Amino acid sequence: MRVFSDEPLSQALPRARLTEFRSPSPAELAILASLAGPVQSVARHRTIRREGDRPQSVYMLVEGWVLSSITLADGSRQILKVHLPGDILGAPSIALDRAAETLTALTPTRLRTIGLSALGGLFTRAPHLAALLFLSAQQERVILMDRLCSIGRTSAECRLAAFLVHLHDRLKLITPDVGARFDHPLTQEQIGDIIGLTAVHVNRVFRALEDRKLILREGHGIELLDMAALRKLSGVPARTLAQDLSWLPKPLD
Amino acid sequence: MRVFSDEPLSQALPRARLTEFRSPSPAELAILASLAGPVQSVARHRTIRREGDRPQSVYMLVEGWVLSSITLADGSRQILKVHLPGDILGAPSIALDRAAETLTALTPTRLRTIGLSALGGLFTRAPHLAALLFLSAQQERVILMDRLCSIGRTSAECRLAAFLVHLHDRLKLITPDVGARFDHPLTQEQIGDIIGLTAVHVNRVFRALEDRKLILREGHGIELLDMAALRKLSGVPARTLAQDLSWLPKPLD
DNA sequence: CGCAACGTTGAACGACTTCAAAGTGAGTGG
């Protein structure tokens, strides 16, 4: 589920995009805008919600990067998702009594809160929008499934390649004119927590990919020198979203 | 999303359970029953749907075990989910142009097909049911997230313990009187494909758990001798489903 | 009964981790 907007949704309806599947109708966007709370700012490294908290809302990320993570019994951490602007945060935990995931602002961040009752109201007031949300949840399942394959069955090089390609693809959705080079705020330790490696080994694998002329690093910028090779190395097939959505309920006018 | 029934749903409404969250109303069950096709039988080891196929429906598993898997470029396989009776199969792929997952009957299986247009109709005709489906998808995300932690950050013993405990918990939902001992149709190679290990190592870890008196094996039966220790070993916290669902739309009468 | 799939075990290997230490760079206070 992606809801992109530079400004509070109520002020920037034309640019808002609800999902990667299909743009919601203006009437639906108006509903969505009325559901979400005001834009709030969160400072870098601040926790938006901690695992174990009672999940009382989801969040719409307006700007910034947010990490969703779980800390295990032994203290190690798995980062579940790197959230980018337009993402809905915290949705998995609404199925639970206690939130599974901790949400942490990686950069200065702006977001809007959507209460559960507002979300629930969507299912009666805007069935088409609800169906898009449902589809988006299924898409997130596919993303997790692909990561499970990557972490469970491929080498460190493949995993890093898969992560970089996936991240680049998602950045391109937000900024279509992004080239092969992009900046990110992640440390190598965080990248390790994403793809299930130690920071030390992430560093070695970065070097290996650089030596193979597949990528180029400078500070927190990365250039993907050979997208085709990286994508092939990643091992996971590229996914194309469903085109035929004629089975969805009719959008509101 | 779980829809348990021994018989075609239309014949066994009282026992049907739509989700783990809340039972759908009779009117909703009638709608669901009217959407799904007739019960079909699938022989052991038959493919229900192959990755790459166009996703045109989801399936409701009435009886039997089904594996959902992805085969990687190098030929290795990751099993994404072991489906049990009551599960909805194939839902993630409805977000895609081409199915991500292959569905294979592990045992003789009975299932019902639900076409996409039927599924879409649910969002207007039964918003409460649609919301339950949405919640169920979020729950599946949490399950995948927990597995990502398990595979990404824990040892082979922890992974196997986590898998056994999770499987036992799910069997208990279907057969509440199941004890510490249960049967399963999985080979060690398949278990390896679930938790990201080789068959050889799965064998060794089984032996290790047995030596530690945590489990006991006889053929395809497993007894969990010390649930508390296994759960602790698994590293992943037990999840409690949301209790307060007052924010959902009102059920149909 | 015979075959094929599955399970078990040993030994060698390799990928990744762990531990340790030094290098780099951005931010802060004197």
Add this chain to the structure above:
DNA sequence: CCACTCACTTTGAAGTCGTTCAACGTTGCG
């Protein structure tokens, strides 16, 4: 402006966990 600090990166060396390869045992099904 410089020195200091802290977080992050980089590199080496040793160790461990899981894989790979190979062989043999076991089971169940046609």
